[in-house]
Amino acid sequence: MATLVSRASKQALLRVHSSIIHQKANLSFKNLSKGKKWAVAAIGTLTAGGVGLAVALNTAVLASDLTLHPPKYPWDHAGMLSTLDRASVRRGYQVYKQVCAACHSLEFMYYRNLVGEIMEEDEAKAEAAEIMVVDGPNDQGLMFERPGKLSDKFPNPYPNDEAARAANNGALPPDLTFIVNARHGGENYLFSILTGYCDPPAGVEVREGLHYNPYFPGGSIAMAQALYNEIIEYDDGTPATTSQLAKDVCTFLRWVAEPEHDTRKRMGLKALMIFSVLLAATYYMKRAKWSSLKTRKIAFKPR
Secondary structure, rough: HHHHHHHHHHHHHHHHHHHHHHHHOOOOOOOOHHHHHHHHHHHHHHHHHHHHHHHHHHHHHHHHHHOOOOOOOOOOOOOOOOOOOOHHHHHHHHHHHHHHOOOOOOOOOOOHHHHHOOOOOHHHHHHOOOOOEEEOOOOOOOOOOEEEOOOOOOOOOOOHHHHHHHHHHOOOOOOOHHHHHHOOOOOHHHHHHHHOOOOOOOOOOOOOOOOOOOOOOEEEEEOOOOOOOOOOOOOOOOOEEEEEEEEHHHHHHHHHHHOOHHHHHHHHHHHHHHHHHHHHHHHHHHHHHHHHHHHHOOOOOOO
16 A cells, blocks of 8 residues: 555656646746747757658668669559559560570469460460470380470470579579569569669779679679660560560569459459449438438327
8 A cells, every 4th residue: 555655656756847848848938038039940840850851861872772663654544443454465465475484484374374365276286386295104114205285384494493593603593473462562673673773883893704783683684685676576566665675574484473454453443333323322321211201290198
């Protein structure tokens, strides 16, 4: 009991002491002239601004922020109800096949995924037949090679990760199936990487075998610039500029990472339409149910 009483008295004394100090500070500030009050306010504002500027400058020069952040590009499919540009997806597949497939794999993609999205079934079968797949065993218990089918995966350019590292100076080319979702910035990051190669600025040294790209973390990337103007010729006659090649392959990789992209947005639009009808019906039922209750009057009969 004595402990509780002493603790309560200490807390009361602390409150009284803090209130006295606060009152003295208020009185001292009130006693200042108008000019001194403006001076104190200006000094406080300048001090807060200086601290904020110092923090901002300190954050701006951190080594982790020397990497450029990719800008946000106006993608055709970025809107809430926008769909993927199918022509761009088809051109992007052509860029992947002729340029990217030499080093990067699409481990979780099958040729059957191309049917109805990028090409017709006959075209997809012919596309799959261009590769040779090890299958078996046959009746003699031996493995054999056969032309690819729609049920086969896209081929891996290397038999294993060690072979991939040996062919790329120790760097392992990442699988591109979900690269758009796996990187911060998505297709904005990929587009910036593909088009952002340049000479290193003064004072920045790049090791032999690496290349400078300000959008890559650290600035040094093992992959050399892969896209150049007119490096391939599009089947539909679109000018194959570097930016067009990068835009198309990024759109293709968005479709690879999210084949249900258009279906998801279509279902979302249908859900909004259904919920709007249900909301109107719910509001009508609410008014119909509560209108009689809200307008009800209570009358008391005198005795």
